Amino acid sequence: MNKGMTAKGRATRQRIIVAAAMLTRDKGAAETTLDDVRAATATSKSQLFHYFPEGRSDILAAVAEYEAGQVLEAQQPHLGDLSTWESWQGWRQAVLDHYTELGQKCPLGSLTTELGKSSPQARSIATSLYDEWEAALVRGVEAVTSDGEEAVRRRARSILAAVQGGVVMLQGTGRTDYLDAALTAAISPLRPVTVSAE
Amino acid sequence: MNKGMTAKGRATRQRIIVAAAMLTRDKGAAETTLDDVRAATATSKSQLFHYFPEGRSDILAAVAEYEAGQVLEAQQPHLGDLSTWESWQGWRQAVLDHYTELGQKCPLGSLTTELGKSSPQARSIATSLYDEWEAALVRGVEAVTSDGEEAVRRRARSILAAVQGGVVMLQGTGRTDYLDAALTAAISPLRPVTVSAE
DNA sequence: ACCAGGATGGACCGCAAGGTCCAAAGAAGT
DNA sequence: ACTTCTTTGGACCTTGCGGTCCATCCTGGT
Numbered sequence: 001m002n003k004g005m006t007a008k009g010r011a012t013r014q015r016i017i018v019a020a021a022m023l024t025r026d027k028g029a030a031e032t033t034l035d036d037v038r039a040a041t042a043t044s045k046s047q048l049f050h051y052f053p054e055g056r057s058d059i060l061a062a063v064a065e066y067e068a069g070q071v072l073e074a075q076q077p078h079l080g081d082l083s084t085w086e087s088w089q090g091w092r093q094a095v096l097d098h099y100t101e102l103g104q105k106c107p108l109g110s111l112t113t114e115l116g117k118s119s120p121q122a123r124s125i126a127t128s129l130y131d132e133w134e135a136a137l138v139r140g141v142e143a144v145t146s147d148g149e150e151a152v153r154r155r156a157r158s159i160l161a162a163v164q165g166g167v168v169m170l171q172g173t174g175r176t177d178y179l180d181a182a183l184t185a186a187i188s189p190l191r192p193v194t195v196s197a198e
Numbered sequence: 199m200n201k202g203m204t205a206k207g208r209a210t211r212q213r214i215i216v217a218a219a220m221l222t223r224d225k226g227a228a229e230t231t232l233d234d235v236r237a238a239t240a241t242s243k244s245q246l247f248h249y250f251p252e253g254r255s256d257i258l259a260a261v262a263e264y265e266a267g268q269v270l271e272a273q274q275p276h277l278g279d280l281s282t283w284e285s286w287q288g289w290r291q292a293v294l295d296h297y298t299e300l301g302q303k304c305p306l307g308s309l310t311t312e313l314g315k316s317s318p319q320a321r322s323i324a325t326s327l328y329d330e331w332e333a334a335l336v337r338g339v340e341a342v343t344s345d346g347e348e349a350v351r352r353r354a355r356s357i358l359a360a361v362q363g364g365v366v367m368l369q370g371t372g373r374t375d376y377l378d379a380a381l382t383a384a385i386s387p388l389r390p391v392t393v394s395a396e
Numbered sequence: 397a398c399c400a401g402g403a404t405g406g407a408c409c410g411c412a413a414g415g416t417c418c419a420a421a422g423a424a425g426t
Numbered sequence: 427a428c429t430t431c432t433t434t435g436g437a438c439c440t441t442g443c444g445g446t447c448c449a450t451c452c453t454g455g456t
Contacts, residue, residue, distance in 0.1 A: 004401075004402070005402075005403095006402065006403080006453070006454080008402090008403070008452090008453080009402070009403065012403080012404095029228075030227075030228035033442080033443060033444085034443070034444065034445085035442085035443070035444095043404080043405095044403095044404055044405045044406060045405085045406075045407095045444090045445080045446090046403085046404065046405065046406080046446090046447085046448095047403070047404060047405085048445095049444095049445070049446080050402085050403070050404085051403095055444065055445065056443095056444065056445090112366060112369060112370040123370070126370050126371075127370065127371055130367070130370060130371060153379075154375075154378075154379040154382070154383070155379070155383065157367075157375060157376045157379040157380065158360070158376075158379040158380045158382070158383035158384070160363070160367065160376065161360060161363030161364045161366075161367050161376045161377070161379065161380035162356070162359060162360060162363055162380065162384075163363065164362070164363035164366040164367055165358070165359030165360055165361065165362035165363025165364070165366065165380070166359045166363070168310060168359075168362040168363065168366055169328065169355075169358065169359050169362055171310060172310040172321070172324045172325065172328060173324075173325055173328060177352075177355060178355045178356075178358065178359045179359070180352075181351075181352040181353070181355040181356040181359065182355065182356045182359035182360065182363070184352070184356070185352070185353065185356035185384065185387070186356070186360075186383065186384075189383070202431075202432070203432080204423070204424080204431095204432065204433080206422090206423085206432085206433075207432065207433065210433080210434090231412080231413060231414085232413070232414060232415085233412085233413070233414095241434080241435095242433095242434055242435045242436060243414090243415080243416090243435085243436070243437095244416090244417085244418095244433085244434065244435065244436075245433075245434060245435085246415095247414095247415070247416080248432085248433070248434085253414065253415065254413090254414065254415090
């Protein structure tokens with residue numbers, strides 16, 4: 001891979017992706033123009049098309065891939081080890097903190113909603129992201145419950161949906177309350193029975 | 199209101215809104231052009247600007263308002279009376295059916311994600327929709343639990359987020375499993391303790 | 397030192413799409 | 427029937443933006 005591309009070239013390419021991702025988060029994919037990207041990266045039109053021959057759609061696809069990686073990375077190391085109730089709580093807090101910090105800017109939203117409709121490859125990126133995410137949650141749910149496979153899967157999906165929903169509401173309203181409530185409610189069935197009740 | 203507008207005029211205006219809403223659901227707001235709307239409604243450019251002086255953004259705002267109404271309407275009569283566990287189940291099924299039928303086409307997604315970022319008035323429409331929705335859920339949760347106000351509110355928000363999340367996942371993956379799982383999990387704490395356990 | 401291939405700059409093109417304008421047709425009141 | 431306001435048609439303008447092209451500069455290998 002990266003055939004015929006010097007270190008400088010690769011750096012420029014990466015710079016474009018990162019800047020485009022930021023713009024996309026800020027203004028949405030639809031509002032992000034090639035000129036915006038050009039201005040933000042101090043590059044020329046020809047460079048954009050040099051590194052992304054398909055043009056705009058090519059850049060957006062790269063952004064999608066990049067953002068998909070970021071989404072999971074922001075949840076680490078928690079997402080990788082959800083073996084105890086405490087670790088689930090840690091994960092919950094990490095997600096909450098991350099999106100609180102991001103505020104209105106949501107990578108997933110732009111990708112799924114805006115790109116997903118037109119670009120089929122962006123869709124497949126989103127799908128594989130969800131799959132990976134779900135798999136991690138399934139492992140975690142398995143570790144802390146004794147439910148069957150089907151119940152575990154449903155639980156994991158409800159948690160994933162809770163995150164998505166909370167983020168959507170955050171985007172729409174600017175309030176983190178929804179994400180907080182949704183996350184808390186979604187993982188609370190995983191809490192072990194309290195000792196005092198025993 | 200509707201000053202200086204004949205019945206015919208109002209009908210045309212409405213036709214434009216409905217058609218634009220359909221296009222927006224299908225292709226997303228960003229991909230919907232005035233010419234598309236024109237073609238779909240058999241109108242002329244001048245009519246578009248006659249009924250929506252601000253142009254495109256004006257139309258999109260009207261669509262937002264229209265769609266917001268539809269969202270709640272699709273949940274009636276269930277949403278209006280969530281006083282029993284059975285009625286909650288009925289509501290859950292109604293939501294599930296409705297979005298299953300819509301498939302990939304989501305009114306909310308386009309509005310919140312695409313319009314919300316640029317148009318402030320679209321945001322306020324979304325916000326008031328959420329408020330109304332949440333209020334209905336709060337009333338329902340209150341009716342079937344004995345929790346305090348704060349807990350009720352959090353529960354309602356988690357349910358609302360579950361719907362949103364499920365719909366996002368439906369859009370992204372095409373599968374209704376997520377919405378199903380999320381809804382089920384979100385309202386299951388409202389289920390009364392089973393008689394057999396008593 | 398040379399050269400091939402990559403990196404960069406920026407002028408230029410074409411078109412789609414939002415928006416303007418004026419004139420004609422149709423309704424509604426008197 | 428006359429007038430006035432609304433409705434409609436569609437030509438036309440403007441511009442933003444994706445995309446092309448070629449000339450120039452730089453870098454790395456021999």
